[in-house]
Amino acid sequence: MLIDPHIHCVSRTTDDYRFMARAGVVAVSEPAFWAGFDRSSPSSFADYFHHLTDIEPQRAAKYGIDHYSWLCINAKEAENVTLAREVIKLIPPLLDHPRVLGVGEIGLNKNTRNEITIFQEQVDLAARHDQLILIHTPHLQDKHKGTSIIIDILKNDQRINPERVLIDHCEEHTIRLAKEAGFWCGLTIYPITKVTPERGVDILEQFGPEKLCVNSASDWGDSGPHMLVDTMLEYRRRGHTQREAREVFYNNPCKFFSQSGKWRLPPL
């Protein structure tokens, strides 16, 4: 059995759900993210949050997949501070929803002043409501600097327990920063950008599987739920046992998510 701890199901087809079910994916978590375009009003986000929390779990359930979500305004649209603050106001009443695991994926995109402002306000939101946090780190040349800024902000907030934060999209040059500060880490496996299955397993072997979750982060771009499965197969191909694979691809996300008090699947 597998868990995809980060996938944007609203952007995926029923074929993807069918593939995941056949491959043994039994649960997913879906962070709120950028839809490929900037939304024009807070009401667009209200509809999106309804989609994430109420509609998508029903679609996933048809394939035997347990669906959970995270709420926030993503870093890219956080550039519009006025809109972002209106969207943040929508979130607190939804945090008690039985399928909402926490606040995410919050973080930075281009490491701008506005993005940092809204990131700090959403960290504060999570802290005030005792929520788990899922962090998006920037891509490409912005990643190392952005990850450093994010970790500094989190470490300087005494209310934040690193055990309750997962820093996602870690790569070779950023995972040490996150692990040494005590955070959970996410590896995102993509077919062309980010980390390949082979590099993902290299990182697992070099840094160890503890507090590390592997995901596909499948969205509306060139990505896919098969990347999670391919990484598990590469891990097994290198001689890691089924038990070790279960720890990485099932138990680790269970352990992190179960801190929410809402995640229903126990570790195996």
Added chain:
Amino acid sequence: MRWRCLSLAADLDRLDRAGATDPRREKLLKAIAILLDQNPDRAQRVQLLFSDPL
């Protein structure tokens, strides 16, 4: 690794044929030099080469 090496070789040939003078090419050549040195952590060093300074 053979196919990735060939793919990179073909990429560089294609840039030559295009007569490209893209400044990113210099950084790419520095990255290739990292691949060829005998020191560890090549992936991390190439990542940092392609990263904005802190």
